Structure formats: structure tokens, C-alpha cells
Amino acid sequence: MAEPEKKVTLIEKLGSMDRRIIFLLIGLAVLIPIIVKYSTSIPTSPLVQTLFDKVESLPPGSKVLLSFDYGPSTAPENQPMANAFARHSFEKGHRVYLMALWATGPRQSEQLIEEIISVEFPDKQYGEDWIHLGYKAGNQGLINTLLSDFTAMYTTDLDGTAIDEFPMMEGVESLRDFDLILGLGSGFPGTKEWVQFAGDPGDIPVGGGTTAVMAPLLFPYYPRQIVGFLGGLQGAAEYEYALVKQHPKFGERSRLASQSMGPQAAAHLVIIAFILVGNITYFVERARRRKY
Amino acid sequence: MEEQAMLATPLAHAIGVWIGALLTLMIFSFLYKDNPFYKFAEHLFVGVSAAYWMTVAFWTTLIPNLFARLWPSSMGSVLPAVADNQREWQYAIPLALGLILLTRLVPRIAWFSRWAMAFVIGYAAGTNFTRYLQSDFVTQVQSTMVPLYEPQATTMATIGNIFSQIVVVGGVICAIIYFYFSKEHKGGFGRAARVGIWVLMAAFGASFGYTVMARISLLTGRMDFLYQWFTGANW
């Protein structure tokens, strides 16, 4: 008789586990794979592949607008997307326009410039191949302004140089002159607003990447209103996979998201275990209550 | 130039990393329990954030898009590119409305700020009316009604596509029925609403999975930073 009682005690203990133990376990699940450098590759899903194919199929010299609509809070998810888009666009010879709907965006685009453009594409000329336009206030109002007159708000680049001094700004009168808009979003305003205020009224191809929290809400726009998008870190890892497959020269150096997918996978397994244990304790306790 | 040199040195960078790491640990200390370190970091965050957004908005929008248009010659030292531009008087309107908005800080004349609020609300209502109607209503209905049969697809793929499309169309209709409360959820209508709940639950399950994924990604970013700090890799 002592044996079943012992089992029940364990279930009870599990049922009332201190939340700090859960915190510790999830912390370790993330930290250990970082220390041992465990990473995983995620094959590309159709949603990501269509966007990759779009960037791949644009002719060299196409105008790609990359909007940084996020900040440090979601940089671990969005920054690998920005890196992958920039690498792919430069590799294909597109002209890249960096802007931001969020005030925290320009520091993220500067990080892209410091870590990717300056290091991997030093031959790309500022003002000819890429430009840093920075942030403007206005949220969806800014997109609306840019749709009718791009230079009404962007009179200068981030450093204050007149916009018409740059060769790559020739022929850019409105958002309609861009071949692809890539919105990197993590909330409002973000990819959804790019679809609503630029893509649909201007008939401009819109794609991009969002945090995983936002991703499920964008599915209704696919494929009619959005070319494709990267959902969270997993989406970024899928794009990296496609990029390395198509352009093997990038290799290991372009695996920022894939490296972070190791801790991600480990933490997912721990959370799945939490859910299973939580449910087992619940059903055992429920059965016990019914019995007595 | 002395300050610039000082803040760009490796030592300044290392000190910055240490400050960042200590603030990170202060926030994480909340996981044990609420404490003065967490409160300090939390309050610092609020002050720093507000000032950051204000400063960025001032230099990126107020100066080039307002002051430089109203007083271009006076902006020469800050924004040499616009010094020779013509004055554009119509920008006195947003300046006036902006200043009117700030009257909200003075209780005696706070009602005046309604004029600016009215502009903002009118703008949001006018643009949202058309954009939501087009993107989130008309196009969504169009996107739901797509052909079931694709001539190029294999038999298995065709069966799969037809099944998925029926789930999408049926799911959208049933979920909308669930949100329709003007008729009692009984009989066939009630059964459709119940199917609607199942579809919504499957969607919420997917959202939950993605939310977990998002939060873990952010934690990975911070843990990686702390690990690099601990090993001295990012000093």
C-alpha cells in the first residue's frame, strides 16, 4: 500500500512545482546549447521559398526597399532576416534602400551596415548600390505619404545629405517605383501596414519577415497580397538554408539564425515536456479525485 | 573631439558592455522576486526610452521636415543641404496643430488640444476606412473563393487541395458565425458556430506555438550576450 501513496506524492509535488524551478530549467535549456554550440538547419518551407524566388528572379539593378520596423527587443529574430535579405539582394545586384518606421530601426540598420555591408560587400558604393534613409515619424501615415511622394518626407539621407545628390534616387518618385518592399516588422507599424497602405493600393510586391508572434496573423494575406514572409527565427533559418543552397559561397558565415535554432529546439523540447508532465499530473489527480 | 575619442575607445566599449550586462542581470533578478535592482532598471528604462524616442523624432522629422521647411536658412548649420531652399508656408499648419496638441499638458487650456486630436482622428478614420475595406475585407473574401481544381496537379494533390480549400472556406464561414451574436447559437447555426470554435482553437494553438518560439528566440539573444560577456568575447 505504501507504493501507490509514494507515486501520488510525486504527482502532487510535480503539480505544485515552484515556478523558479521551471525558470531555471528553461534558462538551462537555452544556455547549454549556446555553450556547446549546438545548431540545426531547417529546410525551406513553400512560404519562404516563394519570397526567396522573388528576390532571386528580380533583374540586377532592381530597387528593393528594406524597412527596419523593429528594435532591440526583437532583434534576435529580425536581425538574421535583415542579414539574409541584404546578402541575397547584394549578391543579385539589386539596389537596397534602408529605412525605418520605428525610431529604434536605424540602429538595427547600422548594425547591418557594420556587420554585413562593410565587411562582406565593401565594393558596393553608398548612394549607388545602397542608401541609408533612416527613420521618419508618422507610422502608417508615413507609408501613405511615400506612396504619393517619396521625397516629401525623405528630403535627405540619414546624415543630412540632400536626397537628389544620390544617383540611385533617380527615378524614385513614389513607392510605386520600387520592385519589392521588404518589411521587417515586430508589431505596429510593420509588415501588415506595408500590405495595407503600400502593397494593395499601389499594387507593389510586398514581402518581409516578422516576429513569430506576428507571423500567424499574416497568413490571410498570403499569397494574394504578400509574396511570402519569414515567420520568426525559424523563417530566417529557412531563408538562410535556401540562400546557402542557391549561393554556396555564403556558407557558414550566413548561419546566424540556424545557430540560434539549436537553443530554440532544445527549449521547445523542454516546453513540450512541461506540457506533457503538466497534463499527466492533471489527469492523474483528476482520476484520483473521481476515485475518492 | 576628446569626448568622441573617449567614447569610441575599446575601454569605453568594454565599460558599456559591463553596464549592459549588469542591467540585464538586474532585470533577470525579477525572476526570483521583485527587488530594488529590478525597480532601478525598470525605471531607468522608462526614462531612457521616452527620451530616446523624443530625440530621434526631433532630429529625423521635426528638423528636416518642419523647421527646415519653415526656416531653411536658419537650419544651415544643422542641415546644410536645405539652407538655400524656399520657405514653405503651409507647414505652419502642422506646427500650429502640434503646439496645440501640447496644450494637453496645461489643464486650464487642455480642451484646445482637441483640435489637433480631431485632425489625427480624422486622418486615421479616413485612411483606415479605405485601407481596411480593401485589404482586410474585400480582398479577404476574394482570397477565400479560389478554384478547387488545378488541372496540373496530381490526383493526390488535387484531393488534398480540395480538402484544404473546403476547410478554409468552411472554417472562415463557421468562425464568422461564431462571432455573430444577434442570433442564438442553436440547431444548425449552433453546430456551425461550434465548428467555428474548433477552427479558432487550431489557429490559437498555432499562435501559441509561434509565441513560444518568439519568446525563446529573444531569450536566446540575451543568453548569448551574457555568455559572451562572461567569457569576455564581446568586451
Next chain:
Amino acid sequence: MKRTIPLLITFVVGFSLIVAMFVPHDPFHGLDSNFSIFYDVIAVFAFILGGGNLLKVHFNKVQNKRRDWKYSIVTISGFFLVLGAGLLKIGVPEGWSGGYQASGSLFKYLYDATFQPLQATMFSLLAFFVASASYRAFRAKTKEATILLIAAFIILLRPTPLGFYLTYWLPEPLKFLHIPNLSTWVLSVPNMAGPRAIMIGIALGIVSTSLRLILGIERSYLGGDSS
């Protein structure tokens, strides 16, 4: 003055923008363009208003020595330190004509050392609470909860090796049951239908609320003073 003029402004601005969508010619096109720029500029004043309000609340707290008033000093100090560094362009190599976020500037330094880690960590805390919620609240108590749980499981399993090993052995005709394929299906079929229904509902709500605002039927934004 207090009600009629705001109602008139809302009507003129809102109505012009709706008409501009269908009549893309002047004067409506010009009004659309100008109103958009005005809106962008006014948004900056909203930031200033937000900052002013924050200071008002915290100065008040310090003045009246309310609970945790000492921390309000931290908020105020942090605010003025960053604001001063940014507006005065302290440490910017080129002086006034240089970028306020230039390398070596105090503003950039404070951003990297304080704002960046604080914001990132604040959001990462949620990972712990999501894990705790998964353990305590995620129970298959009903049929609906079970559907939610199964969908979440499929999504969570997708990036893990377990997700691969659980189903990779399934034969070709059952390939659609492979976790990656199931995950794609859940996202692009039921997850498409549910949010689409919600989206359609929200769109109808926004359209009707916008109309009520423009026509002056909805006036709650004007506050309670009816004079």
C-alpha cells in the same frame, strides 16, 4: 469652439481622404498628400507630449513623496541624460552638422549601454512566463483545449529533431503526416481560416467606427466637457 470645430476638422479631413481614394485628382489628391505629411509631423509632437506627461507624473511623485518616489528620480535622471546627450549632440565628431547617433557620440553610447540591453531583456523575460504558463495552464480539459494543444504541439515539434524522427519513417502515401508538412498545413489552412474570420470582423468594425467618427456620431474622443 470646444466641440464644433473639432467635429468639423474630423469630418473635413476624414471625408477628403475617403474621396481621394476614388478621385485621385486635385484638390483631393493634394489634400491627401498634404494631410499625410501634416500627420507625420504632428506625430512628433505626440512624442513630446508623451515625454512631458512622463515628467509631470514623476515630478509629481517626487514632490509628494509617494510610494517608490526615489525610483522616479532614476526615471527623470535617465530621461534628461539621454535627451541632453541627443539634443546637444554631445560627443558628435562633426559637431552640429554631424549625425546625432554618430560613432563616439554620448547618445549612441547610452543607447548601446542602457536602452538596448534593457529593452531586449525586458522582452526576453516573457520566455520564462510562457514556459511557466505551459506547465500550469495548458491542459487538455475539453475537446476545444485538446485541439489547441495538438496544433501547438505540431508547431513546437517542427524545428526539433524529435519532430523529424517521430514521422520520417512514414511511407510516401502518408507523407502529408510528416511533422514539417503537418506544420505547414496547420499554418496555411486552419490558421488561415481563423485569423481571416477575425480579420473580416475587425475590418467591418473599423469601417463602421471610422464612419461614425467622420460623421460625428462617435464623439467620445472629445471627452466629457460639453460646453
